[in-house]
Structures are given as structure tokens and as C-alpha cells.
Amino acid sequence: MTMRWTAALSILALIGATPAAAQDHVARPFEGGSVTLIVGVDGANRFSDWSAGATYGGQIGYDWQRNGLVVGVEGELTGSSNRQCSVRYSTSGGNSSLCVTTGRDAYVGGRLGTPIGGATLLYGKAGYTNVEQTFAARQTTSGTVDGFRLGAGVEHHISDRTTLKAEYRYANYAGSYDRHQAVVGLGFRF
Structure with a gap:
């Protein structure tokens, strides 16, 4: 009973x-957990040469909204189609090239924003990023490089629990190269 x-x-x-x-x-409206699907353009500057590709992946996060501010934490895992080949050295048979392919990018960081008009959030972000790269010349090797990411964006509710976001991000990896990305995302809040 x-x-x-x-x-x-x-x-x-x-x-x-x-x-x-x-x-x-x-x-x-910007408080709680979220899952976001991301797609965008990925530009990299290595060896003073630019290359471009697509970036795609997902993001999870949690935000707290108080007193006109939104403070959040987020984690992201993305991939990239960015590949760059440059002639770097000469061999007895002629010039040879070095190709660098960008792989997965893992990011963890925070964001700080302010809601405007109730359904829109303007925010800035900063955090740690780690990217995997594959180098191909005579031999193929791969490794990871640590860096930092800065960004700014806007997120807008298109329904009670669904948001659209647009974001610009800059990342620098141990001074060896930098990336510029423009992404859009479809998010689900819970």
C-alpha cells in the first residue's frame, strides 16, 4: 500500500x-542542454599557402541563463575535407610535394552571450582545440597538434526547442598554422 x-x-x-x-x-530559452549538427567552410593557412575545404560534425553543450547573460560550456567533434599540397623541396628526380590532410578536430570550451529580443543570442567563445593531421611526401605520417579557438556567433530559436546558429571561428595550432571557419548549425535544446 x-x-x-x-x-x-x-x-x-x-x-x-x-x-x-x-x-x-x-x-x-537559452538555458539547458543542447545538441547541434554543424557544417561549414574550413580554411587553413600552412606554409604561407591557403587551402579550403568543408567541415562537418556535432556539438554538445549546456548553458545557464541569468540576469541578461548566458554562460555555457561546449564540446565538439568535427571532421574536414581540407587538403593542401605544396612543392617544398627538390630531389634528384625533380621537385617533390608535401600534402597535409586535416582530420578530426576535438574542441572543448566556453561561451558568454547576451539574449536580444528573447529568441536570439549573440555570443563569443574561447577554448582548447586538438586537430589530427596526415602528412604525405615520400612517407605518410600523422599526428595531432594542440591549439586555441576564438569565435563569435548568433543563435536563434526557430521553434520552442530548435535553434539555428551561424558562427565564425579562428584557431591557431602551436604557432604552426591557423584556421578560419564559417559554420552553420541546427540545434536541439532539451
């Missing part, structure tokens, strides 16, 4: 809390 009453009271408490949670979401 006690178990039934406990279950019934728990269900009633959950039903009673649901409208409060919905009201809280309306008051703070």
Missing part, C-alpha cells in the same frame, strides 16, 4: 512540475 501511494505522489509531483519547467524555459 505504501509503495502505491509513493508512486502516485511521485507522478502527481512530476505532473505539477512540468508546467513550471515549461514556464522556466519560456523565461530562459
